[in-house]
Amino acid sequence: MRFIQPQLFYLVLPVLLAVIVLAVYASHCRKQKVRALLGNGDTDPAAVKLSPPRRRFRIFLLLLTMLFLIAAAARPFWSSQLVPFEPRGRDLMVIFDVSKSMLATDIAPSRLEHAKFLLRQLVESAPNDRFGLVAFAGKAYLACPLTSDSLAFTQYIDELNTDTVPLGGTNLEAALRVAEQAFKAAAGGNRGILLFTDGDELAGNSAALVDELRKRQIPLFIVGLGDPEVGAPVPEADGTLKRDASGQLITSKLAETSLKKLAGETGGIYVRSTVTDTGLAVIENRIKRLDTAEQQGAQRTLPIEKFPLALIAAAICLVLYFLLSERPLEYRFSRPKSAALLLLPAMLFLLAGAAAPEKPETAPAQQPKEIPVEPEPPSDPAELYNLARERQIAGDEKAANLYETVIRDAADRPDLQTRSLYNLGTGEHRNARTIAQQAVAKVKAQQLDPALEELKKAEGRLKSAEELYVRSLEIPQLQNAVPEASNNLQQLADDRKKIEELKKKIEELKKLQQQAQQQTQQAQQQNQKDQQKQDQKDQQKQDQQQGQQGQDQKDQQKQDQQQGQQGQDQKDQQKQDQQQGQDQKDQQKQDQQQGQQGQDQKDQQKQDQQQGQDQKDQQKQDQQQKSGENALDQARKSAEELKNKADELQQQNLSKQAEQARQELDKAKESREQQKFDEAQKHLEEAMKALGGSQGQDQKDQQGKDQKDQQQGKDQKDQQQQGKEGQQDQKEQQGEEAKPEDGKMDEKTAEQLLQMMADEEKGLRDAIKQHQRSRQPRVEKDW
Incomplete structure (x- = not known):
C-alpha cells in the first residue's frame, strides 16, 4: 500500500497525544465534580457507577478513529491505471x-x-x-x-x-x-x-x-x-571533504x-x-x-484510491465509542445507544458520498482548468518596444518581460536592443534607490538588521543595473545611441558609494556592540575569579588561625608535662643526692635552654616563611585587581565608543543603552575598589542587559557546580586534617614523643633510642646509689 500524501502521517503523534491529554484532563474534571457533589462518598461503589476498563477501552476506540481518519486523509492506494489525456x-x-x-x-x-x-x-x-x-x-x-x-x-x-x-x-x-x-x-x-x-x-x-x-x-x-x-x-560519500592530489580542499x-x-x-x-x-x-x-x-495520444497515471476503507473503519470505531457505556453492565441504560443510532444515518450518508468507483473516470469527464491567456503582444519589435515603454512608465512590472522579448527577437535592430537594455537598467536603478530609501527609513526607526538586509538587496539591484548599462554600451554599432547611460553609470557609482558608507557604519555599530558585550562578559568572568580567590584566601587564613591556636595549645600541654616531669625528677634527685641532684638540675636547665633556643629558631623560621607567603599572596592579589580593573576600563571604553557611534547614526535607544551600561560599569569599578565583588557582579550583569546580552543560565549553572566541587574538596581536606590531628593527640596521650611531619622516625629506630635511654638512666641511678654509700657510712645500732 502506498499513499499520495504520506507527509500527513507526521500528524499521528501530535493528534494521539492531544487525545490522551484531553482524556486525562476530562477524567480529572469529572473526579473533582463528583468529589464536590458527594464529598467523602466519591469512592463509594454504591454511589459512583463506573467501570474503569470500559472507560479506557472507549479512549482506545477514539484513538483508533483518529488514526483511521489520518490514514484516509493521506489517500491510500495500491493500484493505478493509465487514462487517455489530450x-x-x-x-x-x-x-x-x-x-x-x-x-x-x-x-x-x-x-x-x-x-x-x-x-x-x-x-x-x-x-x-x-x-x-x-x-x-x-x-x-x-x-x-x-x-x-x-x-x-x-x-x-x-x-x-x-x-x-x-x-x-x-x-x-x-x-x-x-x-x-x-x-x-x-x-x-x-x-x-x-x-x-x-x-x-x-x-x-x-x-x-x-x-x-x-x-x-x-x-x-x-x-x-x-x-x-x-x-x-x-x-x-564517506563524509569527508574532497581534496586534490596536493591535499588542498576543493x-x-x-x-x-x-x-x-x-x-x-x-x-x-x-x-x-x-x-x-x-x-x-x-x-x-x-x-x-x-x-x-x-x-495527441497523451496518457497519465491515476491511482485507484482506497480511502473509503479507512473512513469505514473510522466510522465503525466511532459508532462503538458511542454505543459502549462507561457504567457496569448491571447499570447500563439505552441513552448512549440511542445517541449512536441517531448518528448512524449521518455516518452512512457520509460514507456513501465518500465511496469512490473502482475505476477512475476517463478523460472527457476530467476537463483541464483553463489558464487565462493575456492578449498576444505585437510581433513588430518597434511596436513591442513602445508597448514596453508605456508599461514601464505606468509602473507595470511586466514591462521587463517585453523588453527581454525585444532583446531576443530584434537581432537586426541593435538600436532597439540598446534602448531596451538601457531601460531595463534604469528600472533596476530606480528599484535600487527605492530600496535604499526604505533602508534609510528603517535606520531612522531604530531597525538596524532589516535596514542592513535592505541595503544588501539594493547593492544587488545596482549590480544588475550596472551590467545592463554596460551591455547597452557594448553594442559596437551604437555605442553613443544612449548618451545617458554613461551619466547613469556615474550616478550609480555615487549611489553605491553612499550605500556602502551607510552599510559600513551599521556594521561598525553592530561590531562595537558585540565588542562591548564581549568585554563586559570578560569583566564579569574576571570579577567572579577574583571573588572566588578572595573567598579561598579568607578561608585559608581562618584555617591557619585555627591550626595555630591548636598548635599553641599542644605546645602548652607539652610544656606543662615537661615541667611536671622535671619537678618529679628533681624531687627524686634531691632524695638520692642533693649535690648530685643540684648538678643534674643545672645540666637539665642548660639542656632546656638549648632546646628552647632551637624551638625559638624554628618558630622564627616559620614566621619568616609565613611573611614571605603573605607577600606573594599580596602581589598576586594586586595583579588580579589590576587585571580586573583593566577589563572594566576596556569595557567602559567600548561602551563610550558605542554611544558615540550610535549618536552619529541617530540611534537614540542604543545610545541610552550604552550610557546606562557605562554608568553600571563605573559603579562596578567603585565596588571592586571597596572589595565588594558581589555588588560589582550585580552591576556588571545590569551592564550586560543594557548592551543586549545575557550571561546565560548554563554558565551560571556551571559556576554553581564548580563552587560546589570546590566546597566538597575543601571539606574533604578539613576532614583529613582533623583525622591527622586526632591521631597526633592520641599518640601524645599514650606518651609518645611528637615528631614534625617532615622528620618522621620509623618504629625500629625509636625502640633502639628508648632502650639506650633506659640503659643510661639505669647506669646513672646505680652510680648515684654507689656515691651515696661512699659519702654516708651506715650507722649500726648498738642497743
Missing part, C-alpha cells in the same frame, strides 16, 4: 546536473535536493505540460522521455542522485544534444529547455547547439545553484557569468535560486509565455 500544453525538457559538486551544502540541505524540490513544485504547478528528463555529468542520457504522466515523472525525480551518471564532470554539450534529439519534431513555440546546474567546470563546445536551439525557437531557462563569490566544499562556485550568457544567447532567462528566493515564480511566468499545442 490537453493543451507545452513540452519542457529538463536537463539536470548530477555531478559531485551538486552535493555542496551552501544551499540547505544540498544543491541537489534543492533542485529536486524546485522541479517537483514546477511539475505540480503545470499539470497540462509534458516533461522530459536528461541527467548529465561527464556524460548525458535520456532518463525519461516527454510524458504527461506527472506521477511517473515525479518518481524519476526522486531517483536522481550523483551515482546516476558514473563519469564525473559537467558536459553541457552532451546534455543539450540529447535534449535536442528528444524533441524530434521541427521548431515550435511550445518547447523549452530547463537547466538545473551550478555551472562548475562546464565542458564541451555548446556554441553550435545554441545556434540550433535559437533557430528552432527553443529557449533555455537556467536555474543557477550555489554562491558565485564564496566556494563551497564538496563532500565525499571548492565549487556558481559560474553565474557563463550561465547568464548562455541563457541570453538562446532568448531565455537566468535565475539564481536560493533558500529565501527560489526564483520559481519567474520561471513559471516565463514558461506561461510559451505557446500551447494539442498533445
